[in-house]
Amino acid sequence: MRYVLKKTATTLATLLVVSLLLFVAFQLISGDPATHILGTGATPERLAALRAELGLDQPLPARYLMWLTAFARGDAGVSYVYHQSVSSLLSAKVPVTFALAAMSFVLMCAIGLPMGIACAKHAGSPIDRAVMVANQIIMAIPPFFAGILISWAFGMGLHLFTPGGYVSYETSVPRFLGYLVFPAVAIALPRAAQLAKLLRGSLLEEAGKNYARTAYSRGNNTNGVLYGHLLKNAFLPALTFLGMSLGTMLAGSLVVERVFNIPGISSILLASIGNRDYPVVLATVMLIAVFIIFVNLLVDILYKVLDPRIDEE
Amino acid sequence: MATTRTRSLLARIPNPRLFCAGALIMLAVITLIVIGMVWMPYEPTAMSPDRLQGVSAAHLLGTDKMGRDILSRVMYGSRITFLVALGTMAIGAGFGILVGAVTGYYGGIVDEVVMRVTDGLFAFPTVLLALVIVSLFGSSTLNVMWALGIAFVPSFIRVARSEVIRCKHLDYVKNARLMGVRDARVIFVHILPNVSGVIMSNVMIGFNNAVLSEAGLSYLGIGSQPPYASLGQMISEAQEIFFTVPSAVLGPGMVIVLMVLGFSLMGEGLRAAEGRMA
Numbered sequence: 001m002r003y004v005l006k007k008t009a010t011t012l013a014t015l016l017v018v019s020l021l022l023f024v025a026f027q028l029i030s031g032d033p034a035t036h037i038l039g040t041g042a043t044p045e046r047l048a049a050l051r052a053e054l055g056l057d058q059p060l061p062a063r064y065l066m067w068l069t070a071f072a073r074g075d076a077g078v079s080y081v082y083h084q085s086v087s088s089l090l091s092a093k094v095p096v097t098f099a100l101a102a103m104s105f106v107l108m109c110a111i112g113l114p115m116g117i118a119c120a121k122h123a124g125s126p127i128d129r130a131v132m133v134a135n136q137i138i139m140a141i142p143p144f145f146a147g148i149l150i151s152w153a154f155g156m157g158l159h160l161f162t163p164g165g166y167v168s169y170e171t172s173v174p175r176f177l178g179y180l181v182f183p184a185v186a187i188a189l190p191r192a193a194q195l196a197k198l199l200r201g202s203l204l205e206e207a208g209k210n211y212a213r214t215a216y217s218r219g220n221n222t223n224g225v226l227y228g229h230l231l232k233n234a235f236l237p238a239l240t241f242l243g244m245s246l247g248t249m250l251a252g253s254l255v256v257e258r259v260f261n262i263p264g265i266s267s268i269l270l271a272s273i274g275n276r277d278y279p280v281v282l283a284t285v286m287l288i289a290v291f292i293i294f295v296n297l298l299v300d301i302l303y304k305v306l307d308p309r310i311d312e313e
Numbered sequence: 314m315a316t317t318r319t320r321s322l323l324a325r326i327p328n329p330r331l332f333c334a335g336a337l338i339m340l341a342v343i344t345l346i347v348i349g350m351v352w353m354p355y356e357p358t359a360m361s362p363d364r365l366q367g368v369s370a371a372h373l374l375g376t377d378k379m380g381r382d383i384l385s386r387v388m389y390g391s392r393i394t395f396l397v398a399l400g401t402m403a404i405g406a407g408f409g410i411l412v413g414a415v416t417g418y419y420g421g422i423v424d425e426v427v428m429r430v431t432d433g434l435f436a437f438p439t440v441l442l443a444l445v446i447v448s449l450f451g452s453s454t455l456n457v458m459w460a461l462g463i464a465f466v467p468s469f470i471r472v473a474r475s476e477v478i479r480c481k482h483l484d485y486v487k488n489a490r491l492m493g494v495r496d497a498r499v500i501f502v503h504i505l506p507n508v509s510g511v512i513m514s515n516v517m518i519g520f521n522n523a524v525l526s527e528a529g530l531s532y533l534g535i536g537s538q539p540p541y542a543s544l545g546q547m548i549s550e551a552q553e554i555f556f557t558v559p560s561a562v563l564g565p566g567m568v569i570v571l572m573v574l575g576f577s578l579m580g581e582g583l584r585a586a587e588g589r590m591a
Contacts, residue, residue, distance in 0.1 A: 140521070144528075272448075
């Protein structure tokens with residue numbers, strides 16, 4: 001319990017540091033929001049009035065607190081370009097991107113974990129060596145290139161789906177998920193290959209330790225040692241990797257959404273970067289950061305559950 | 314003489330076959346880039362009426378929808394990708410190792426603050442962090458290199474810091490300090506060369522990630538601006554003509570894959586062999 005509290009405190013500290021860094025960076029670079037909203041031709045009186053309305057006449061720490069509390073309530077300001085609230089711009093798109101990332105994550109585990117275990121079990125066999133070489137190649141393929149190849153092979157070749165024929169989750173959830181499978185595979189494959197390699201290596205390292213030999217001497221067969229003894233210990237490095245993967249999958253979604261014409265946050269984020277629409281960029285990045293930081297907390301707690309020995313260093 | 318020396322060096326590599334395969338691939342990619350610096354079949358931005366040509370003797374990888382020679386563009390684009398990745402590593406590893414080694418060595422409140430910031434930044438995926446930086450400073454090839462470089466700093470801070478902390482209580486470091494060696498010399502002359510293996514393997518992994526990140530960013534249209542395209546951008550432009558001229562996508566795509574594969578196979582070859590289940 002003390003561990004959980006301590007980790008929660010560090011998480012909150014990290015969250016504060018990240019939000020402060022982002023806020024200050026965007027404040028320093030982005031210039032005066034009032035000029036952005038009203039344009040350069042606005043009268044000084046109107047600019048001053050808007051600044052007072054937005055709270056821009058306050059000192060920086062006060063503005064940071066205002067922004068942070070508003071963000072926590074779901075209010076991320078108004079877009080300079082679209083003149084509507086950032087939350088209304090993002091609300092329909094965020095679930096799409098997160099669904100794609102989540103599906104990629106599930107696929108990565110479904111492919112990577114069994115493959116890693118199987119390769120460790122048959123380490124040194126021709127199949128293991130072939131899989132490991134194949135993994136090395138798969139890791140070198142960027143997801144967007146894999147995505148193009150997949151939409152060519154499965155979309156145009158096998159007619160399993162229509163590239164560009166995205167179906168909204170509001171229309172049909174099964175068809176929405178069905179369309180997402182293909183981009184999810186493109187995002188998941190290189191990470192699954194990495195996961196398999198990591199788990200295989202970590203299992204083999206555990207297999208060389210004394211407790212594994214003892215487990216064998218007590219009459220366990222390979223499966224008994226593997227699943228009963230090694231897996232739990234070997235899984236710890238994989239857990240760290242899984243935690244970091246969620247962030248990578250979100251970043252991967254940003255790129256792959258474009259390959260498959262998926263209306264997630266990628267298009268609006270890139271358009272906003274091009275338009276210097278800072279409130280949208282800041283809100284999107286902050287949202288992803290909060291998510292990733294909380295995932296890290298979850299990983300830390302799971303780590304403790306799996307290995308109670310890690311404690312306050 | 315030279316052959317025996319080479320042979321003894323190769324013998325020390327745990328998996329020489331993988332290492333050589335990787336080295337050959339890397340050599341091929343670098344040759345393509347170096348030739349491209351001296352000579353290209355066509356000017357990479359020169360348009361011609363021969364649009365959307367397939368593979369032929371005149372255009373080994375065909376032409377794109379503006380009639381530009383794809384092989385020449387691949388040669389030019391791989392140069393950009395390669396140089397951006399090299400620059401990224403120079404910035405990321407340079408700053409990261411410096412900061413990580415110094416804060417790890419001295420510890421204290423500065424170290425604590427640096428670690429908090431590093432943890433915060435480390436939580437970000439590289440591409441996202443680079444997007445933030447590019448959105449603040451504008452999108453150009455040089456900015457992408459700086460953005461990716463900065464995005465890679467936290468990982469190198471972590472590695473260098475933990476390695477220096479591991480070594481600073483070892484006897485040879487204590488001995489050096491007792492003999493009155495200055496701190497800077499202890500860090501950079503005594504400790505860092507001893508941990509260079511760990512750091513080098515991180516540089517190799519980092520280079521691959523840099524290539525993949527640059528490709529992803531330029532696919533999104535961030536980085537080098539048309540008509541001078543890097544590989545990711547070529548793929549993005551060629552996606553719609555994939556069925557007419559497949560080589561327009563496959564050419565630059567394969568170069569990215571080979572560039573990453575070469576280094577990762579070399580790294581794999583250097584790793585010690587693992588055990589197996591009894």
